[in-house]
Amino acid sequence: MANTITRSFVTAALSGQLNRRQILERGLALGVSTPLIAALMKRTPASAAPAPQSQRWRSGLQFEDNGTLNVIISSGTNDIDPHSTYSTMGSAIALGSYEMLVRYQGDSTEVVKPFLAESFEANEDNTLFTFTLPENVLFHDGTVCDAQAVKDSMIRFRRLEMGPYIVLQRFVDDPESQIEVVDARTVTFSMTRPQPLFLAAMASSYGPFVVSPAAWAENATEDDPWAHEFISFNAVGTGPYRLVENITTELVRFEKFDEYHRGWEGPHFSEVVMRVVNENSTRRQLLEEGTSDAITSLLTGEDVQALSENPNLTTMIYPTTRVNWAILNAVRLGVDARRGLSYAFPYDEVIEGSYSGMLERSGPIPSTVRGADPDVFLYPTDLDRAAELLTAGGFPAGSSFDMLVVSETVEDTITAQLFQASLAQIGIDLSITEIDLATYEEIIFGDAPAEEKETILGSWEWWPDYNDAHNQLAPNFLESAIGGGGSNGGAWVNERFEEIMAEAEVFENEDQLLELMKEAQQILTELDPPAIYYGETLMYTILQNDIQGFVPNPLYLESYFFYDMYRVSE
Amino acid sequence: MTAADLTNIEAMAPTLTKSRTRQGQLRRNLKRFLVDNKLNLIGAIIVAVFLFLALFGEWLTPHDPYAVDIVNAKLLPPSTDHLMGTDELGRDVFSRIIMGTRISLQVAVVVLSFAVIFGTIVGLIAGYAGGLVDEILMRLTDMFLAFPALVLAIAISASLGRNLRNTMIALATVFWPWYARLVRAQVLSLKEREFVEAARSLGMSRNRLILKHILPNVVAVIIIQITIDVGYAVLATSSLSFLGLGAQPPSPEWGTMLASARNYFRDAWWYMTFPGIALTLTVFAFNVLGDGLQDALNPRSGSR
Structure with missing residues (x-):
């Protein structure tokens, strides 16, 4: 053990991680001979090269290398810029290489804890938030992450105006003036009015990551001042793992970032590989034979059932903030037709048969999110009522609808066929078109007019960036979310809903918010449904028994905090 | 020259249909094809069964192939009630396979009909006209042949949209150049034959000469090629459907069924x-039949 400690000490000194004072102190403490200390001091700068490991070295040099964590994913992504990507995979990669100032604690969707920040505090009326950074935080490019870097990063996030920027913009529309660098380690965010949800938003895994300003400054161009193109393919954060390989169709590989500010004491993986596996059956096989360590979602109900009975694997099932629904084309379908389709949908069959019971009926806001109405109107399957409403809406027996389905998703395909069979019972034809995910997302997020789109725009799923009903509804149902990256693909517009959402955005107390959201949910379900809501998702993660440290959080879906995870020897 | 002269010339021409010698040889070859070669017989029987299922399948299915019962009958193993088990929606696999027969063969017929008609016309024109017309048509044909067939079909199918009709268009586009090449080669040979020369020298019009003397002599070769290509057309249709480019749910097309089944093959072997x-x-049956027919109908293989 003594040899290991000495060797580590020498290695750290030679790599410039220790300054001369630290070498002297630790060398003496370890009883290393004077000539060696002298030799090391000669090789070391006088003033402190950043010494991020101070905490680690103080703690006794106890890094236990757990080797490689192998995670199965369904696909990579072409955009890993954390300030622009809204994709699940983009977020999952960001959580490996970047950090937000705070994150949700454990499985809580309410309580946040420090992440990049060492500590944080809010004033009494939630108008001023102060974050203190730890000493000597480094980005993966070796530059220092201080309060100014945090401010610059938030300015980039806001000004880039891509993807999830509304997460910050709702609270900090003018980051240049609202964010203040107090000193190298302290940064404050001042609000224009009380913002009790600000910390929750800063814990989102969509957007508020701190990116190295040096990285984008070096790679900025006249046309791309924020170096979005460079950051889309390169991750330069402060997170525990450096992205070393990102092949969209094959794998994403991370390596331990030696200078990570929380240090490496205790058991951690030195490498993480997220491997793209396209086939359900192959995914299952990799888990059964122990080649892969973890998977979240991406299996059929039958596979989950079989794997849950495997003694070598642990299956965790947990609630999420995600809701599944089918987007209805509000331009081509009137209110009666949309309500009729909602009555025709075979909810029980879909939940049991298609999702193997991994859904629970809900409206557009899941029960796990603040603002959900426990008495929200849920359509029953009622084919007589459906026929009546569809006829009134201009779709009598003999009419037909068309529905998009993402071919990669087994549940969507089955759901569409169950819906098809249900509609056939009242003489309505449903033609199903399978398309790939990229095309589907282009249809939903793109600018094509709704008149040119199918009547039923596939199975959509959404969860909020943070625990807030407004954030769940705004990107999907506001008029401003039609085209241009919003997901109001069915071009649904309701004036009263717009008014409610404007009020809810600046809510003053929780009661007011609940009241507003209750009315919003009534409009979105019973009165003027823009979608058919299947239910909220129960998610599963399957791990090898020797993998520990994974704590599912209803907001951080299909992603992992790799640094928290480790392997135990049996 | 009178019309009677022309008729006499036609009667003398060694066309397949009018040649007693050939007919006799054909009968002998067919007998040898079906009786002497057991593999051919098996192929013919299988083809006959599938054709029967394609024509009368809807009256033979024990269950409605589209009837969904996901709650009670999802992925049931084979039993007396469901001879080949059920799929992920609780539908009877046996009934769906029977209905799938019609779809597969229907697509093959449509695809090959177009490919044969269009390819034959192009081949006849190119072969008979020769010169610049031949050059232009053959270079056009070469353009299509330059692409790997399935890749071209995927590209066409993907760009036109995912459905069975577009699959048929894609496959017909892939298949016709082969017929054009085949027919052209035959025409180049035939047009130099004496009976064609004779007809031409007696003043027979070009169109009539092609229809009466050249085309009938090409038919046998085309039939052989069609028989072989049916299997490939069925396979290509299923491949495109397997990739999600062909038949769409709830179609019981075999490729579509295989695509769905791959998600369950660990738990429901019967489904795949x-x-x-x-x-x-x-595919096996049509290939065997095609090979056998080639032996039986191709004059050059008669002596073997």
Whole structure:
């Protein structure tokens, strides 16, 4: 053990991680001979090269290398810029290489804890938030992450105006003036009015990551001042793992970032590989034979059932903030037709048969999110009522609808066929078109007019960036979310809903918010449904028994905090 | 020259249909084809069974192939009630395979009809006209042949949209150049033959000469090629459907069934096995039949 400690000490000194004072102190403490200390001091700068490991070295040099964590994913992504990507995979990669100032604690969707920040505090009326950074935080490019870097990063996030920027913009529309660098380690965010949800938003895994300003400054161009193109393919954060390989169709590989500010004491993986596996059956096989360590979602109900009975694997099932629904084309379908389709949908069959019971009926806001109405109107399957409403809406027996389905998703395909069979019972034809995910997302997020789109725009799923009903509804149902990256693909517009959402955005107390959201949910379900809501998702993660440290959080879906995870020897 | 002269010339021409010698040889070859070669017989029987299923399948299915019962009958193994088990929606796999037969053969017929008609016309024109016309038509044909067939079909199918009609268009586009090449080669040979020369020298019009003397002599070769290509057309249709480019749910097309079944093959072996067997048998049978017919109908293979 003594040899290991000495060797580590020498290695750290030679790599410039220790300054001369630290070498002297630790060398003496370890009883290393004077000539060696002298030799090391000669090789070391006088003033402190950043010494991020101070905490680690103080703690006794106890890094236990757990080797490689192998995670199965369904696909990579072409955009890993954390300030622009809204994709699940983009977020999952960001959580490996970047950090937000705070994150949700454990499985809580309410309580946040420090992440990049060492500590944080809010004033009494939630108008001023102060974050203190730890000493000597480094980005993966070796530059220092201080309060100014945090401010610059938030300015980039806001000004880039891509993807999830509304997460910050709702609270900090003018980051240049609202964010203040107090000193190298302290940064404050001042609000224009009380913002009790600000910390929750800063814990989102969509957007508020701190990116190295040096990285984008070096790679900025006249046309791309924020170096979005460079950051889309390169991750330069402060997170525990450096992205070393990102092949969209094959794998994403991370390596331990030696200078990570929380240090490496205790058991951690030195490498993480997220491997793209396209086939359900192959995914299952990799888990059964122990080649892969973890998977979240991406299996059929039958596979989950079989794997849950495997003694070598642990299956965790947990609630999420995600809701599944089918987007209805509000331009081509009137209110009666949309309500009729909602009555025709075979909810029980879909939940049991298609999702193997991994859904629970809900409206557009899941029960796990603040603002959900426990008495929200849920359509029953009622084919007589459906026929009546569809006829009134201009779709009598003999009419037909068309529905998009993402071919990669087994549940969507089955759901569409169950819906098809249900509609056939009242003489309505449903033609199903399978398309790939990229095309589907282009249809939903793109600018094509709704008149040119199918009547039923596939199975959509959404969860909020943070625990807030407004954030769940705004990107999907506001008029401003039609085209241009919003997901109001069915071009649904309701004036009263717009008014409610404007009020809810600046809510003053929780009661007011609940009241507003209750009315919003009534409009979105019973009165003027823009979608058919299947239910909220129960998610599963399957791990090898020797993998520990994974704590599912209803907001951080299909992603992992790799640094928290480790392997135990049996 | 009178019309009677022309008729006499036609009667003398050694066309397939009018040649007693050829007919006799054909009968002998067919007998040898079906009786002497057991493999051919098996192929013919299988083809006959599939044709029967394609024509009368809807009256033979024990269950409605589209009837969904996901709650009670999802992925049931083979039993007396469901001879080949059920799929992920609780539908009877046996009934769906029977209905899938019609779809597969229907697509093959449509695809090959277009490919044969169009390819034959192009081949006849190119072969008979020769010169610049031949050059232009053959370079056009070469353009299509330059692409790997399935890749071209995927590209066409993907760009036109995912449905069975577009699959047929894609496959017909892939298949016709082969017929054009085949027919052209035959025409180049035939047009130099004496009976054609004779007809031409007696003043027979070009169109009539092609229709009466050249085309009938090409038919046998085309039939052989069609028989072989049916299997490939069925396989290509299923391949495109397997990739999600062909038939769409709830179609019981075999490729679509296989695509869905691959998600369940660890727990429901029957779901992937039976459509796979149906597809294999069809392709095998048509290939065997095609090879056998080639032996029986091709004059050059008669002496073997």
